[in-house]
Amino acid sequence: MPSIASYDFGAFVETAGFLQDEPVFALVDGTVRFPAGGERVTTAHEGGLITARFDPAKGRLLTGGEDGRVVAVAADGSASELASIGRRWIAAVAAGPNGAIGFSAGRTAYVQPAGGALKAFAHPRSVEDIAFAPKGLRIATARYDGASLYFAGTDSPPSQLEWKGAHIGIAFSPDGRFLVTRMQENALHGWRVEDGKHMKMTGYPAKVKSWSWSAKGKFLATSGAPAAILWPFSAKDGPMGKAPLELGTRGNSMVTSVACHPAEDMVAIGYVDGMILAVRFSDAREALLRRSGKGAISALGWDKAGGRLAFGSDEGDGGVIDIAG
DSSP states (O other), rough: OEEEEEEEHHHHHHHHEETTTEEEEETSSSSSOOOSSEEEEOOOOTTTTEEEETTTTTTTTEETTSSSSEEEETTTEEEEEEEEEOOOOOOOEOOOGGOOEEEETTTEEEEOOTSSOOEEEESSSOOOEEEEEESEEEEEEEEEEEEEEEEETTTTOOOEEEEEEEEEEEEEOOOOSSEEESSSSSEEEEETTTTOOEEEOOOOOOOOOOOOTTTTTSSSEEOOOSEEEEEESSSSSTTTTOOOESSSOHHHHHHEEEOOOSSSSSSEEHHHHHHHHEEEEEOEEEEEEOOOOOOOEEEEEETTSSSSEEEEESSSSSEEEEEEE
């Protein structure tokens, strides 16, 4: 078994990962924890944290809270306010190129270039998530009945990608060819960006709450089933007409979190009972990383080298798994 450094944070772990090779955990109580070598606690949001995502290019963690603030937390634990919009919850944050940030609150998406003015994009209904294209300042927003695509540096009207239902999460493929949403129903939906061609990904017994692109962008790994479901995206049509990989099947134990390895074709899979497996794409070979714990795995994140995995649960336990032991 790999070696595990275990922690008890006492609150739901929203995001887990590494900043400058130091493990960091963002909790819904509004704090960001650096537990290694004696815990340091940064209070990012009074009243509660809603969302947290890493900004690898800038080596920081972006957080959004119930206080209407977007905050950047650095590896030394320092926190700086990037934006504030008053008493409105920040539903989602995203890291863009050259230090740009995006976030959403209510019916509005916002983009702020590094050192530039905040720009707002109004929507008829709530903006549930926001994502930057891999290159440039093009953003996509998840909304009711589809997604919208904006060129953030211009005033041109958005491209609208329609599909009935509530879309609650959004992501571009690493090559920028596809746009995928998580839905309130037990499904994903996708579009080919160049022509808007649809792709439906259904059959989940539960809502997809976690997803992760493989190192080369050939697969999108997802939770929401008793196995990690990996949709193939290397072909021109993406996953249409192709069966997904199903890895780490454990009977009725649902997968709650996934994180693809940063270099290898391998995925870490967290389950509702707290167990974590690493599974190889090519032959489905499994390695047990952690036996069951207090709660369902809510967050997983690899370090840059792929030798350590940070994890957290909905009951507040977490830790760092050293794969080499």
